[in-house]
Amino acid sequence: MPYKEIPQPPPQKNDDSQDAAISEKASLPRPKSATALPSEVSGSRMASAKSSRSRPAGHSGVFPVGAAATGVGGGGGGGGGGDGGVQLADKLKIFKTDNFDPDAYVQSKCQTMNEKEIRHLCSYLQDLKKASAEEMRRSVYANYAAFIRTSKEISDLEGELLSIRNLLNTQAALIHGLSEGVQIDSLTSGTEGSTEEDISNVEGQEPSEIQKWSADFPDMLDVLLAERRVDEALDALDEAERVAADRTQTLTTAEISALRSAVSDNRQKLADQLAEAACQSSTRGIELRAAASALKRLGDGPRAHSLLLNAHNQRLQCNLQTIHPSSTSYGGAYTAALAQQVFSVVAQALSDSVEVFGDESCYASELVTWATQQVLSFALLVKRHVLSSCAAAGGLRAAAECVQISIGHCSLLEARGLSVSAVLLKQFKPSLEQALDANLRRIEESTAALAAADNWTLTYPPNGIRPLARSSVSNLALQPKLSSSAHRFNSMVQDYFEDVTPLLSLQLGGSTMDGIAKNFSLYVNLLISALPGSMDDEANIDGLGNKIIRMAETEEQQLALLANASLLAEELLPRAAMKLSSINQSSMDDLRKRGPDKQNRVPELREWKRKLQRMVDRLRDSFCRQHALELIFTDEGDTHLSAEMYICMDNTVEEPEWVPSPIFQELYAKLNRMAGVAADMFVGRERFATLLMMRLTETVILWLSEDQAFWEEIEQGPKPLGPLGLQQFYLDMQFVIIFGQGRFLSRHVHQVILDIIDRAMGAFSATGMNPDSVLPGDDWFMDVAQEVVGMISGRGRTANGDREINSPTASVSAHSMSSFRSHGSS
Template identity: 65%
Template sequence: MRKSVYANYSSFIRTSKEISNLEGQLLSLKNLLSTQSALVQGLAEGVHADSLYPGTEGSTEEDMFNFEDPEPSKIEKWLADFVETLEVLLAERKVDEALAALDEGERTAKEANHRQTLTPKAFSSLQTTITEQRQKLADQLAEAACQPSTRGVELRTAVQALKQLGDGPRAHILLLKSHHQKLQYNMQDLRPSGASYGGAYTAALSQLVFSTIAQAASDSLAVFGDEPAYASELVTWAVKQTEASALLVKRHVLASSAAAGGLRVVAECVQICLGYCSLLEVRGLALSPVLLRLFRPSVEQALSANLKRIEQSTAALAAADDWSLAYPPVGSRPLGTTSLGSVIASQPKLSSSAHRFTSMVQEICQDVGPLESLQLADHALEGLLQAFNSYINILINALPGSMETENLEGSGSRIVRMAETETQQIALLANALLLADELLPRAAIKLSCLQQPSRIDDPPRRNSDRQARLPEQRELKKRLQRLVDQLRDSFCRQHALDIIFTEDGGVRLSAEMYISMDEIADEPEWFPSPIYQELFAKLTRMASIASDMFVGRERFATILLMRLTETVILWLSDDQSFWEEIEEGPKPLGPLGLQQFYLDMEFVILFASQGRYLSRNLHQVIKNIIGRALEAVAATGLDPYRVLPEEDWFAEVAQIAIKMLTGKANFGNVDRDVVSPTASVSAKSISSVLSHGSN
């Protein structure tokens, strides 16, 4: 109901003022009619008296004018004394006695008029005197009410007396005007320009303004009660004073702080104003919506500037970040388990730019006080997501391949220090994962708690609020995961390209490496192709690094290795030039080439399976690739299954290769002297190696 009233308040106030003016006009009309009635009655009585005392027949004109003035009557003597007494009371400013005298004069005039003890002339004179003295007293009271020295009881007395004189609207206006003048006078002592911090000025101004409004409301209620017209005028006046004070706070405090991104200063000043304003609610004055409407742009500006500062600050640190993970500085480590950064106690290692991002997000979440009332929690959360998106882009640009692309395109993006080693590049993923898994979701929970506050004495409502937030949290998790996936995909794409292509742009994974095998007369020494050896070595190194960085998040490390393997195999599956040479020639794929290709794919399946990152998708793609190669050989007229060894042979060779590449094989009884992990193993010596190999 209150919201509805405030929504149509201007119309309500305008109608109330029109009714008040109409009441004043009706009162003036009543007085005018009373005066006219008295005049008409006096004229009638005068005519009646002349008819009762006509000149006698035969009398002369001299006789008619030859008489002495009669002695003044008792009522006429009272009238003279009354006028003199009233003038003395007004001169001495004895308001209560003057009011009593005026009331007595009106009663006496009515009685005399009723009993016809006053002549029309005397009655008219009495009425005029009372009206003039009332106006004079009203002017004196108005002048007294406007004096700065008139305070408290004196002001209420003067306003009350003015109301009793029948001029209530004027009395209420003077009451509010008096409080406004005192407010302006007291505000002269406030000096905002001399203070470096605006909280003290805001508190002093708010206390002065809202205490004045509270006093004006008390005086209005004491004198005029809860009459709608006067209550509406009081609310209108209070809104104007609140708006004026809010504009002063914005001009002297919020403007500069908001532009500089000082969200904490802005938030504290807004909270101070709202705190003092809330004290008026017990008096029926809900002025908080006025403050919120005026302060919202400043808070939005401060929030936006703060979010922008997060992007700029993290970007500046990223230009010098060595991408090594470390614990946060002792001074910046959050204390207690209930703080937003309590998660850092369990996974505290981040690079310097990520630590900076974390601390600045914590600062925003510590300053979220006015965001609840201003309904800016969603805006703050969306801004944090945008800041995280910018940070993800920075991390992507830190990958060597992204840096080269950026320089070629001339995109003009921020300068970022390149993550040269695999450890540094995986540290980029660790930064993104920790922020997305812990920091931002906890910030979202804190912000969403502001949107749906729960009460201690209402557990069912608290549970329903928590359930209502679940879809929002799931959507947030998905958005964060998509951003992390962008970094992960860029990481996998870069390392896949490093494996597939040489430094000078040549292709390591080509059809020629398989087709040319059948042109050699001697039987080859069977071992996985070098490109797949390199893929296995890279995945092994990354698995070791990830096991140290992703403690408690092994699933992410597994998915990372899975995606990297899939990226290489999918490139092979989609390489049209590779399959055109395999399927169309000019040289066909022979038995030895098919056997090597089959061995390479089985090798990938085996080490991915042992590393527990063989996905169903990866397994199916490899099977499809093998089937396509078999079909290419079958198209030449050969039966591919007759030229290939048994399945166990491929598994044995792949297992031996893994042992050799990891240094776990023992070849003491092998005919060939294997001196390095990259040496080949003859198909004839496979069984010997397997029988004597160390597990």
């Protein structure tokens, strides 16, 4: 709950004298009656409460605790226990003396301190002040409801005590009057002559001035009230109370009773007159403050404060009658007009309350409660007439503008010590989240509609879509090349992040980024569905449903799918999300305020980018799996890579033509063809293209390594693997190593190939034959493999020196096969 900081009452200069007075009063002999007077009880309680409030708990001196103790005593602390307590009490006596001068004390202690120590001391005191203020704010937040309730109860109790005092005074006056009446009756036994003499003396005596004033007081007060001379009427009432209290010897009991009755009646009459004036709509400004101040002077402060707030509320309701949402062109104008009226009235009420009532806790609590109610009503109006329609239509920019206007007016109140922004944010957040969801749905639907007609051709941003930089010959290469659906997705995400950036104070950054990540996942599912033959259920599970997607028939179109996803995930979306980190601030103060938010945002962005990359990996794996299956299986379901193709080679009489198997030649041809297309498509992102080719090679090799049927037939089949089959298998693996070095082969896949060869040679050795005795030298395998590589690539025979030096596998030489063969045959 927001609150206004309420300063404590100034500390009393002489607490000891007050405590002594209270103790002396408490030690006086009490009357023998069993029950004390209520006025005495209440007086002692109020004095005790005041004394307890004037003494802050804990250390409250100028210096830190350690420094204060050392400075006062002039030495370090000694022992513990009771002696230490006595020592500390003796040291603190200097602060309780009547002639204690804090300035002189600080000067005497700081004379021996250098400039650095003084600065350190000042810094410590500032930190202590801030910590104390923050602790007070937390305490008020934690106990705010009880705080308001207690304040109201104290106010009611003070009113009851005042009533009790008046009743006691009236009772005492009645008793005094009765006693005088008894004395008058007793005097009737006097002589008739003396009575006649007394009567003649009384009749001949002129009334005194005070008696004349007392007799004329009711008429004079009626005139002052009729002429609305409030200040003079208040002065007259105060004077009448003083006369009734001080002139008990001059005035008779009847005159005093009549005077007090006139004072009481006219006080109530004046209070009602002031309350009626405060309720008039024409009473504003100085007149309103004067009426409230007069009511407070009459002893009815709570009623005066309530009337002050009610007057401002009536003024606000009257002003709101002229503001209608239908008379404005858009929600921002209505919000601005409404905020101007509401927050200006709240600010004026705050000023009037402080001017008339000061910083008393009970009045400040009522003011905070009233201001919170006004801001809540404002938030509900904006939510009903603006945010609800914006949220339903997905008008995020209009909703953000309304929130910015409202928060801007709240900041003006916060500068004056009244924080109500939490009330607004609590009301606005659900509508803004609804607007965010509507925008995300629009991005999803628009992207899916364009994907249904996308020809999967990469182009520069078309007209109507915001480019990343101005179009020119020099920076044309900086523009992203995407297909039409990816361009649309990127443009809508850019607009979305720009609209949501002003709403960072609502802590919507996490849900915003999660929503974009979900939309990107759905877009990746669209791209996966665009691959020919892609029948994965994962796309349907993720909400793709029965959306119609245009197929990417050619390899170039399929690579364009990967270009879309990789460029969005690696560059465009993270660049747009950086707007949420609030780097571009207008002042260094804003930077310092948002420093922790920025630091927390960077790891969040990093993790978000990794999440996007995992989605791209799904598309890449689907791409590689599809092309691997096209290589391995025929349209009829047969396989191009089986154990039978190696085992049956030894059943032929003629010497076979030694070339790599067709599946591995087709694998290299596909990789070489795709690499040429990717070189033009992934400019500046060659690493992604290289990893894609490596992943495709890995998919084929891992399928061969994990095919249980293939290895069961090789190792346990009815026909063993013969010398020719082993030589063909060895040539195929050597061919993969030769064409993959530096471009299509990772170290992991290279090791898998070596393990596959080891397994095949182990199966051949199980027949009792030595693999080295039937296999030709390594140079023969390399010559055959390089010749086929040159024929497919059109570059002629490839020498060993043509390998790329920076390749991940450039250090792995094909000549390592000789050492492997000797190891496998041993």
